Amino acid sequence: MLTSKFSGGALLIAVLAACGGGRSDASESAPQQARALGNASQVNQYSAGDQQAPAAAGDAAGNVVVAWDSVGQDGSLSGIYARRLDSAGNALGNEFRVNTRTDNRQILPAVAMSPDGRFAVAWNSNGVNGVGLGIYVQRYAADGTPQGGEIEVAVSGEYSIQPGAGVAMDPQGNFIVLWADRRIPGGFSSLDTRTVQVQRYSADGSPKGGPVTVEASSFPTVRNPTATMDAAGNFVVAWVQGPSGVSKSQVFARRIFASGLPRGFAFRVSENNAQVSDVDRARIAGNDAGAFVVVWEPLALDASSSGAWLRVYNAAGQALRSGFRAGTNGEIRRHPTVSMNAGGFVVAGHGNGVWAQRYDLQGNRIGTDFRPDTSGAPYTQLFGVPVLDSHGGLTLVWQDWQQDGDGRGISSRRYAAP
Numbered sequence: 001m002l003t004s005k006f007s008g009g010a011l012l013i014a015v016l017a018a019c020g021g022g023r024s025d026a027s028e029s030a031p032q033q034a035r036a037l038g039n040a041s042q043v044n045q046y047s048a049g050d051q052q053a054p055a056a057a058g059d060a061a062g063n064v065v066v067a068w069d070s071v072g073q074d075g076s077l078s079g080i081y082a083r084r085l086d087s088a089g090n091a092l093g094n095e096f097r098v099n100t101r102t103d104n105r106q107i108l109p110a111v112a113m114s115p116d117g118r119f120a121v122a123w124n125s126n127g128v129n130g131v132g133l134g135i136y137v138q139r140y141a142a143d144g145t146p147q148g149g150e151i152e153v154a155v156s157g158e159y160s161i162q163p164g165a166g167v168a169m170d171p172q173g174n175f176i177v178l179w180a181d182r183r184i185p186g187g188f189s190s191l192d193t194r195t196v197q198v199q200r201y202s203a204d205g206s207p208k209g210g211p212v213t214v215e216a217s218s219f220p221t222v223r224n225p226t227a228t229m230d231a232a233g234n235f236v237v238a239w240v241q242g243p244s245g246v247s248k249s250q251v252f253a254r255r256i257f258a259s260g261l262p263r264g265f266a267f268r269v270s271e272n273n274a275q276v277s278d279v280d281r282a283r284i285a286g287n288d289a290g291a292f293v294v295v296w297e298p299l300a301l302d303a304s305s306s307g308a309w310l311r312v313y314n315a316a317g318q319a320l321r322s323g324f325r326a327g328t329n330g331e332i333r334r335h336p337t338v339s340m341n342a343g344g345f346v347v348a349g350h351g352n353g354v355w356a357q358r359y360d361l362q363g364n365r366i367g368t369d370f371r372p373d374t375s376g377a378p379y380t381q382l383f384g385v386p387v388l389d390s391h392g393g394l395t396l397v398w399q400d401w402q403q404d405g406d407g408r409g410i411s412s413r414r415y416a417a418p
Helices: none
Strands: 049-060 064-071 079-086 108-113 119-128 134-139 145-155 159-161 166-169 175-183 193-201 211-215 222-229 237-243 250-256 276-286 292-300 310-311 336-339 345-349 351-362 364-368 393-402 408-416
Touching: 049 175, 049 393, 064 108, 064 119, 064 166, 064 393, 064 408, 079 108, 119 166, 119 175, 134 159, 134 175, 134 211, 145 393, 159 292, 175 222, 175 237, 193 222, 193 237, 211 237, 211 250, 237 276, 237 292, 250 292, 276 310, 292 336, 292 345, 292 393, 310 336
Parallel strands: 049 108, 108 166, 166 222, 222 276, 276 336
Antiparallel strands: 049 064, 064 079, 108 119, 119 134, 134 145, 159 175, 166 175, 175 193, 193 211, 222 237, 237 250, 276 292, 292 310, 336 345, 345 351, 351 364, 393 408
């Protein structure tokens, strides 16, 4: 999934569920709490089977698009569906199918939206050419009208696409799609290389040159690529790399110009921690000025989650502080996500309930972490995505259980500006 950013100081959030313990190391500003505007509501209309793995993005006015994969709905194994919500949290029309190709599975959607409401949805499609995964993307106008057909970005063949696709968009509607792959030239295992690739596109969907290699590594795994774009179209890509031998996995990032040329070398985001055995699930968000935040999930030595961590950077790519643990009560643990705008950012995570925490641009907490929904059974609300708008409003989107009457479903809730 990928998170989005917008100018302004407002808050629109799609959140995960939370579990666990631990304490944050960040300082805290004056307490402010989110004020809900009504109760949680169901986003998906088709409710048979599972609707799962939501992704969400919003525009400057607070309108939102939510995407998910739905099992069996498109006549095959699973497909990608989406629905638009307005700034009051009301549905803008019915849900709609995103993927054109319906054979096998279309899974793991990612969404990006420009401040004026244009958006793009990317996803994985399996069984492509009978050999593995492919990456696809579909563009939309602000009113939800498809712009052209789905675009085949990359397919497995000479190299193997890894699960997960990312997408980011700038204010002009230019966008990037990113993925990780494995390459074994000539079948020689000694040349086994894992790479992070980015394909740039103009707002009209035409590609800007070929894929850009952000990272090429001999580490056994390079995974979870995630990106954000600033107002000038420059972007930052983060990913998880490793482990290798006795080395732990680490989170890395690299800044890239809009032209596709690198802005310096890759740099490590996560820091050594003797209590952490590994890290995973990195996510990034930034604002129009180019500042960004990276979050990730550490794994403790006892194989439990030790609580999500984050690190804050300015527009020059300089870390403002060391990494620190998210939240105030230790409940932001697994699958951390983040969204950022000109005034601050939000981190969310999941475990036994849904929790999120707001921060200013320097990483100081604003109030305490909060839980947007307490109606579900413990450990049943998962996989949300934070999205900030420019008005201070807040929308929460997450995966629920049995709230739509059959298996997994997608829920949302709207909050007023603080």
